[in-house]
Amino acid sequence: MNDRTWLQFAYWFTHESLKIFTAPMSVYGGAVDAMKGWKYSRNSTMFWIHLPAFLALASVYLAYGFSVFERKDSKVQRYGVEGERTLPTKTLENIANTKFSFLEPNRKPATLESAFPTERAKRAFQFASLLAKQVLSFQPNSVPTRYRLALMKSIEGEDEEAREIMFDLASGDYGIYPPASCWAASWIIQAKEDNREVDMKDLGKHLKNATSWNDCNVKLVSIFSMVLEQNGLSPAAIDVAVDAAKRDRAYNLQLARLYSRINNQEGLRQASYAAEEFFGAKLNTGNERDDDRLAIAEVRMLTGRLPQAASVLEEGLMNNAKRPLLSLMLSNVRIAMFQQSIVPGQNGTMTADMARLESAIDADPSNPSISEQAARLLTQKIKPTRKIIDALRKQIDSGITTSESHSLLAQGFYLMGNEKEAIKNWELAIAKNPKDSNSHNNLAFCLFKSASPNIDRALQLINTANTIAPNNAEILDTFGQILMAAKKPKEAINKYEQSIAVDENRIETRKKLVDAYLAAGLNDLAKAQKEIIESMEPKPESDEDTKDSK
Amino acid sequence: MTDSIALSETGTAVSGRSLPSWAVHAVTIGIIVISLLLGFSFWADWFISIDRIVCTICVAIGLIISISKSWWNSDQPARFVAPCVLWSLAVIFLGLAITTSRPKFYAIALGFSVAGWFAAQMKGESVGNAIAIGLAFMVPALVRAFEERKAFAEIESIAVSVTSGLADVFGQSHYREGNTLYFGYGIADQFSCVGKWDSIVTFLGISLLCVFAFRRSLVSGFATCSLAFFVWIAVRATAWVVLSLVVSSTQQTSETAPITVMNWTFGIEIGLFLIGALLIISLDQLFSSLLAPIPVEFINPDFPLVAIFWNAMVGLPSLNPEVPSRAMEIEDYAEEFPV
Known part of the structure; x- marks a missing residue:
């Protein structure tokens, strides 16, 4: 091939190649038409004119295609992040938790209006709710999102829906989710506080799961500790209380109380030290608050340092005497000091330092514990001073005495043989505390044993006492006795048998049962019961004890 | 109208069977009147919404252009069988409409009767062309069938998916509920195929205008009709996402902006309709050029199979009969590549 041919070829090739750029329509004409079998390329100007419309349409569907192939979990993450940015879960929790007044007693329950007052804030709330719903459209069981949605429903006032979601999340079907458990536990406790019907069965489980969460409200941790203690799980209760004290050092006070209750001196020493240090530091900041001073006084009381407890309160009252909480606590401290002064004297009598009780009266004359102490003096046959009697009378007149005070007074009067005053005081005790089963029982017993017995009233009272405390052997025994007096031996047998079922060592009750059997004509049973009594005797002391308590 | 020129070498003999003009008119008018009277409620329902009126106007314009381009006279023998078959079908559909209480069959009957009239009158065009014209009158029946079979709801669902994806x-974060x-x-939208200016029925009208005005072949016409749906979805989805973008950007600075911007105003509806119409017309041109049949004389004799298959698929070229076809001449090559 000579140069000329090469040149011709190069010219032809360049010319043909440039056509692609210089005459773009020939791209289409050259490729597609040739493939279809066109002999010549068509003029495809119209193709290029109309191509943008196709590209515009194609780009829309192409973009849609991208979204179709976007991973579902990445969408979920995107929506989750945006939702959290719009309205953080922590903020929602803070707002929703205002409904639990036991957690935050000083805050009003928030509503949608109060929590999101501006239009913009409301829109943010709606948008966050919208995003949460969208996440659930991808992952219907997304636990954190359902939790957020339940919080929002709670804020919106849709409590029933919120409760259903939260309890479902806390049930453990989706694994442990402590925030939901925290809410569920709070809901149960609040319902209990509001005296609503509530199933307490799962409270322990919810509290356990909730307290595994670092952001759980410390109050719930401390409640869990109390629940454990009430169920006889003191070691676990201590662990939880220590955890609460670590989260918030103020809870060292509660830990100290717990140690004091279970009589763990070493623990009490450490917890009270930590609590006193914490509250002392708060006092030292110069921000004088009643709570801090009261906490220090209580810690000192728990560790038996009553004079020091009194001094911290007196110090607080020195600057400002009108601090009723401090006065009441000081009065209580002085009463505790007074109780320490009660010692057995000569001839089996008791002696006490009345000046201490009088100083308690000076601190707070309206402290109901003063009347209790005064009443107790009557039962212990210690003669109170004039000032104490005056304080007691004043409290009775002003009606601030407790049911306990009247109950004690009644016992005192009954022991002294003043039946009329005793009945009056038991009636008052019942009026002040209608659920006081002991006063019901004692008054019923008194009315039944009275010189002019009132059996109908006694039956009514003992029935109430039995309803309040159905498994109290003493009450059942009294019930039996009153029924016997009402000539209802079969019903009396029933009550005696119930009493023995509760405490089988009650020989005196068994003896009364024998009498009841005989009265009902059940001689075989009476004989069998007598044989049991014989096998158990002699054990007279326990029965005497029960009489005393009556 | 242009005078017809005989293309066929054999089209000289005239069949003895032919229908008199008065009979053609009478039968057609009779069926049309019955369809209109019996299906009055159906037609009244059709004209009650603005988007359907727009669709009707578009189809009417397309039909007028199409009919004006048609060849009425030729040496072809007058048709007898085709009109009779079409009218028979019209009568059958009338009967079905009456017996089964399906008013959309009145529209089908009307379409067949019109097709029969055109088949009898337009000797210069194929029966297929007459049927195509008749189909225009069946559009209301098509829309009703779409509604009855919840096809519009399905399309709405697709439109929502596309918008959501975009x-x-x-x-633009959002939430879909149905x-x-x-x-x-504050932005929410319920998608609807019917009842608005930008509804799918008006878009279908634009597509049919293109199909009739440019006399598209079957495949090309089907592609253009499909465009109505694709364009409607794309335009609507894009509009919402753009609106949302605008709102979310103005929301940063203004408290009341979202409420003022988000309104789906009449102006936006008209704007979207015009954009949609432009897209459909443009894409119709594009697809018709892509789907054009290859004239026989331009088929490469060395490579004819694909071209023949292609023509079988997209339909034969509708050449103006005034332009006589001519065989390939060797001079064609000689002119371009002089030796």
């Missing part, structure tokens, strides 16, 4: 791509999309900040 919004995701452009980072066929309603909530964009937050």
